[in-house]
Amino acid sequence: MSTGNPAAHSDHTHHTAHHFRDADHEFVTSKEGIWLFMVTEILMFGGLFVGYFFMHNRYPEMFAEGASHLDWRMGAFNTVVLILSSWTMALSIHFIQTGRNDKATKMLLTTIACGAIFMVVKFFEYKAKFEHGLLPGHFFHAHEFTAPNLAMYFGFYFCMTGLHGTHVLIGMGLMVWLLKRNLRGDFNEHYYTPVEGVGLFWHIVDLIWIFLFPLLYLVG
Amino acid sequence: MADKKTVPAEAHASPHFVVPYATLRNVAFALLGFTALTVITAQMHLGWAAAPIAFLIALMKALLVMAYFMGLKFDAPLNRLIFACGFIFLSLLYIFSALDIFNRIPQLPTL
8 A cells, every 4th residue: 555655646647627726625525415414314214213202112022022022132243243344434534534444444444344234134023023913004913012113113113223224234335445545555644535425324333333232122 | 443543633624523532432332322311211001101212322323422422522513513504404394283183172073
């Protein structure tokens, strides 16, 4: 990795697009765009959270019973995994900014691995729910339950964690792209906009899970 | 992982900022600590207080992620405003829905 060398700045592969004043202008504008995208993410998940709050308020026993069907240990484990992945993501930006791209590569790989671990745990959780018939709406066919509308809890559970899991998968895909570009030497302390953007996306994924874990697994 | 070298703070006009290694590490440990706390409080069976406490801890974790991992503490004020707008509009959704849902007069069947 020679991209960390400031002397290499002039011949790195990225060139500022012609409609920007300079590289800083391009960076600021790109980042603003990502923040606007993050607002749409907050609004998308936010609608589900608002629905959760009202239904939880109306049927607290049903939500408590639903949460009792989830294994909080798996949720807690996944919370730790995602926090660590957020940290390693922040570190990969830190290392690129300080000219240590080889360390950034390791951090990106760790982040992808954390995302994969999260999805494997999620797979086993989903598998158990499918086997027990704990599914949303008319797919619900569990045998031992007391709340008559328990299917609603699993509607929330699968919508929220499913949408979140999709984000994890997309984030992992984007990180493979970052990894490829970092190995190719595209990034240095002057140009790392894609890493910054994907980083913000990955932190949003962590942010959503920070709320999903206590609401679905612990409080119910 | 012991190196703490960071690029010195650049001129005010530069949009680039480097969050120091030690800060990122401390935030990660704080987040793990809060996760342990939320699991412990959930097992104490605090009744009605369980949900607000869990939400409050999640809020503190979220603020840490936003301030340091997402770098909003060091970012341009405009980006902070943009992101805040998301939560402002979300609270509008909540407030107007709550005004409706919690003020309904139950209708009894007339037959």
